[in-house]
Amino acid sequence: QKEVEQNSGPLSVPEGAIASLNCTYSDRGSQSFFWYRQYSGKSPELIMSIYSNGDKEDGRFTAQLNKASQYVSLLIRDSQPSDSATYLCAVMEGNKLVFGAGTILRVKS
Amino acid sequence: GAGVSQTPSNKVTEKGKYVELRCDPISGHTALYWYRQSLGQGPEFLIYFQGTGAADDSGLPNDRFFAVRPEGSVSTLKIQRTERGDSAVYLCASSLSGAGVYEQYFGPGTRLTVT
Numbered sequence: 001q002k003e004v005e006q007n008s009g010p011l012s013v014p015e016g017a018i019a020s021l022n023c024t025y026s027d028r029g030s031q032s033f034f035w036y037r038q039y040s041g042k043s044p045e046l047i048m049s050i051y052s053n054g055d056k057e058d059g060r061f062t063a064q065l066n067k068a069s070q071y072v073s074l075l076i077r078d079s080q081p082s083d084s085a086t087y088l089c090a091v092m093e094g095n096k097l098v099f100g101a102g103t104i105l106r107v108k109s
Numbered sequence: 110g111a112g113v114s115q116t117p118s119n120k121v122t123e124k125g126k127y128v129e130l131r132c133d134p135i136s137g138h139t140a141l142y143w144y145r146q147s148l149g150q151g152p153e154f155l156i157y158f159q160g161t162g163a164a165d166d167s168g169l170p171n172d173r174f175f176a177v178r179p180e181g182s183v184s185t186l187k188i189q190r191t192e193r194g195d196s197a198v199y200l201c202a203s204s205l206s207g208a209g210v211y212e213q214y215f216g217p218g219t220r221l222t223v224t
Binding site for chain 2: 031032034044094102
C-alpha cells in the first residue's frame with residue numbers, strides 16, 4: 001500500500017510567521033506532487049504542484065521536493081489568518097492522487 | 110470559467126436505498142475522477158474516466174458502487190443498497206487529460222448521509 005504521511009497538527013503559527021508543512025511518501029518512483037488547501041466544509045483547492053527536485057515558488061508559497069529523501073514540503077511566508085485551513089499533500093500514482101490525511105494550520109492574529 | 114459542478118450538494122437517504130450523484134467537469138477536460146472523503150481523512154480514489162470509458166475502477170469498494178460517463182462529459186456515481194458506512198463527502202475532479210501529468214481540480218462535493 002503506497003502511503004503519504006503528514007503530521008495531523010494542529011500547527012499553530014503567529015500572523016506574519018513562516019509556516020512549514022511536511023509530507024513523506026513511500027513510493028520511491030513517484031514523480032508528481034501536489035499541495036491542496038481545504039477550508040472547513042469546503043473541497044480541496046490546488047495551490048502548488050512540483051515535479052523536480054528543489055524549490056518552486058508562487059507568491060507566498062514555496063514547495064520543496066527531495067526525491068532522494070522522499071520528502072515534500074510547503075512553506076507559507078507571511079502567514080495570514082486566512083491561511084488557516086487543512087493542507088493536503090498528494091502524490092500521483094498512475095492516474096490517481098494518493099492523499100495524506102492533511103495538516104491543520106492555525107494562524108493566530 | 111466555470112469549475113467542476115456537483116449535484117446535489119447534500120443527500121440524506123435511508124439505509125438500503127439507491128442514490129445517484131452527478132458531476133459536470135470543467136469544459137474541455139477529458140479526464141474525470143471520483144474520490145470519497147471521510148471526516149479527518151484525505152480524499153480516497155474511487156474511479157477514473159478517460160473519455161467515456163472507466164480506465165481505472167480499482168478504488169470502488171464493492172459492487173454496490175458503479176459509475177458511468179456515457180457521453181464523455183457528465184458522470185454519475187451510483188450507489189445501490191446504501192449502508193451507513195457509505196456516509197462521506199463524494200468529490201469529483203477533472204483534468205485536461207489523464208495521459209501524462211495534469212492537475213486535478215475538484216468540485217464542491219456531495220455530502221451523503223445514510224441514516
